[in-house]
Amino acid sequence: MEISNRLTYWYLRNKRDLPWRKSQDPYQIWLSEIILQQTQIKQGLPYFNKFIEAYPSVFDLANAPLEEVLKLWQGLGYYSRARNLHETAKFVANESDGVFPEDYKGLVKLKGVGDYTASAIASFCYGEPVAVVDGNVYRVLSRIFGVETPINSTPGIKEFKNLAREILNKEDPATHNQAIMEFGAMHCKPKTPECDSCVFNDKCVALKENKIKELPVKIKKAKVKKRYFNYLILNSEDRIILERRSGKGIWNGLFQFPLVETEEPIKEEHLMKTEKFQKIIDGQKYTVELFNDKPVVHKLSHQHLYTKFWILDCKELPHEGVGLDEVLNYPVPVLIENFLNEYLPDDYK
DNA sequence: AAGGCGGGGTG
DNA sequence: CACCCAGCCTT
Numbered sequence: 546m547e548i549s550n551r552l553t554y555w556y557l558r559n560k561r562d563l564p565w566r567k568s569q570d571p572y573q574i575w576l577s578e579i580i581l582q583q584t585q586i587k588q589g590l591p592y593f594n595k596f597i598e599a600y601p602s603v604f605d606l607a608n609a610p611l612e613e614v615l616k617l618w619q620g621l622g623y624y625s626r627a628r629n630l631h632e633t634a635k636f637v638a639n640e641s642d643g644v645f646p647e648d649y650k651g652l653v654k655l656k657g658v659g660d661y662t663a664s665a666i667a668s669f670c671y672g673e674p675v676a677v678v679d680g681n682v683y684r685v686l687s688r689i690f691g692v693e694t695p696i697n698s699t700p701g702i703k704e705f706k707n708l709a710r711e712i713l714n715k716e717d718p719a720t721h722n723q724a725i726m727e728f729g730a731m732h733c734k735p736k737t738p739e740c741d742s743c744v745f746n747d748k749c750v751a752l753k754e755n756k757i758k759e760l761p762v763k764i765k766k767a768k769v770k771k772r773y774f775n776y777l778i779l780n781s782e783d784r785i786i787l788e789r790r791s792g793k794g795i796w797n798g799l800f801q802f803p804l805v806e807t808e809e810p811i812k813e814e815h816l817m818k819t820e821k822f823q824k825i826i827d828g829q830k831y832t833v834e835l836f837n838d839k840p841v842v843h844k845l846s847h848q849h850l851y852t853k854f855w856i857l858d859c860k861e862l863p864h865e866g867v868g869l870d871e872v873l874n875y876p877v878p879v880l881i882e883n884f885l886n887e888y889l890p891d892d893y894k
Numbered sequence: 895a896a897g898g899c900g901g902g903g904t905g
Numbered sequence: 906c907a908c909c910c911a912g913c914c915t916t
Contacts, residue, residue: 581911588902588910622900625914659913679911699895726911735909736905763908767897793915795899845900879901 548689549714549721551744556724559731561586564593566723571645571670572603578662579630583623586730592621603645606631607638615798615876624798629657649675660706668718676709677722678702681729686712687761688733691750695764767847773810774852776802776881777825778836778888781859784866786825787875795845800875802854810840810851831859836888843880854884869893 560566563586565577576596580589595617600606606614611631618627633655637645646652648671653663660678667673676682683696686708694701714721732739740752751760779786779802787800805811805821813833816822836854843850867875870893872885886894 578911583900583910583912585903585910620901622902623912625899626912629913657913661912665911677911680909681911722911730911734904793898797899843901847898847900 548712548745549724552724552728553714553717553720555732555744556720556727560723560727561731563590564597569670571647571666573597574666574669575633575645575658575662576606576630578665579626579657580621582626582662584621589621592618600634603634603643604638606634611798612876616874619799619876619882620879624796626657628798632656633658645670647671649673665722668722672717672719674713674715674718676706676713676718677726678706678709679726681726681733682709683761684735685725685729685733688738688751688757689745689749691754691756691760693756693760693762695762697764701762769844769847769849771849771851773807773840774850775805775807775811775816776852776854776884777805777822777857778802778854779825779857779859779862779866781862781866783869784862785869785872786862786864787867787872795848796878798876799881800877801881811853813855816855825863826857826859827863829859829861831857833857836884841880841884843878850880852880854888856888 565573568574577589577593580592580596596606599617600609609631611628614631615624615627618624618630621627636655637643645666646655649663649667652658652666653660655663658666664675664677667675668677683705686692686705687696690708692704692708694704696702696705709725732743738757740746740749740757743749743752746752751757777786786803788803789800790796790798803821803825805816805819807815807819813835817833834856836856837852840851840853843852869889872889873882873894877885
């Protein structure tokens with residue numbers, strides 16, 4: 546109880562004023578938690594406001610087309626969150642009268658809702674005494690207790706969940722959970738924690754043993770892969786070809802131009818010999834021009850995409866295509882959006 | 895148990 | 906440059 550009291554004491558004086566903290570509506574809490582998965586509040590906040598404005602209720606979200614939801618989500622990343630969000634909204638609206646499950650057990654069955662998110666909703670909305678463990682909680686607990694078990698190992702996940710349970714204030718789990726996360730985000734920060742003014746600086750094991758910089762321990766993951774993208778912008782009378790990505794890779798459900806991916810950087814002569822290029826150009830006349838002399842490097846967490854945009858001016862498109870005036874209505878990766886903002890004439894924006 | 899999935903921000 | 910972020914899903 547001692548730890549929870551200190552966290553709450555700190556929290557009540559330092560907490561940020563955030564829109565979802567004014568609400569106990571499971572729809573709003575759920576929406577905020579999905580948006581904030583692996584996402585900092587500063588980045589997620591404008592998206593939360595956009596979504597609440599566009600979809601005030603779970604029925605509004607459920608009735609929207611997936612493409613519209615993806616377009617609103619554009620730029621936030623991890624797009625499976627948006628697809629799961631939409632699917633869960635349809636489930637709650639159509640199969641459950643718009644009522645969310647009212648405990649952890651029911652919540653965790655929803656698509657896109659795991660242990661963390663179910664615990665957050667259950668404690669914030671219903672006061673269920675379940676402990677949240679997110680990146681902030683790992684950091685705070687590992688430092689206060691000096692736990693060196695890797696946070697992304699199976700034993701680590703169990704150990705930290707148990708620790709979080711032990712210190713949980715079961716009288717007010719909502720405030721406790723908010724407090725420990727906010728404390729981790731704003732005070733017990735990864736790089737520059739403010740130990741001098743910390744409410745735990747009399748007992749923090751990491752501080753005492755000078756291990757602040759080493760904790761929490763995390764197992765390193767594989768390094769980034771390089772990929773070489775060549776996008777073909779087939780332009781005929783201000784209409785171009787867009788294709789929808791599908792499958793298990795990046796950007797599933799988003800739109801892009803016809804893509805030639807190669808193992809190595811590629812020159813124009815080689816590009817023209819590729820199967821995809823021949824298929825898309827289909828024997829007709831065209832002129833080709835490289836839009837960007839140096840490849841655009843787009844960095845994801847685990848891939849670096851070296852990208853060239855080739856402008857192909859041709860007589861007709863292989864199919865109807867999309868007018869330049871409506872391209873920006875499609876959900877696209879930031880890489881494509883950035884290109885379009887350079888390529889499109891101003892009157893199309 | 896391990897790998898994949900975005901984009902923005904920090905030191 | 907490395908590391909982090911109110912994690913989850915699939916294999």
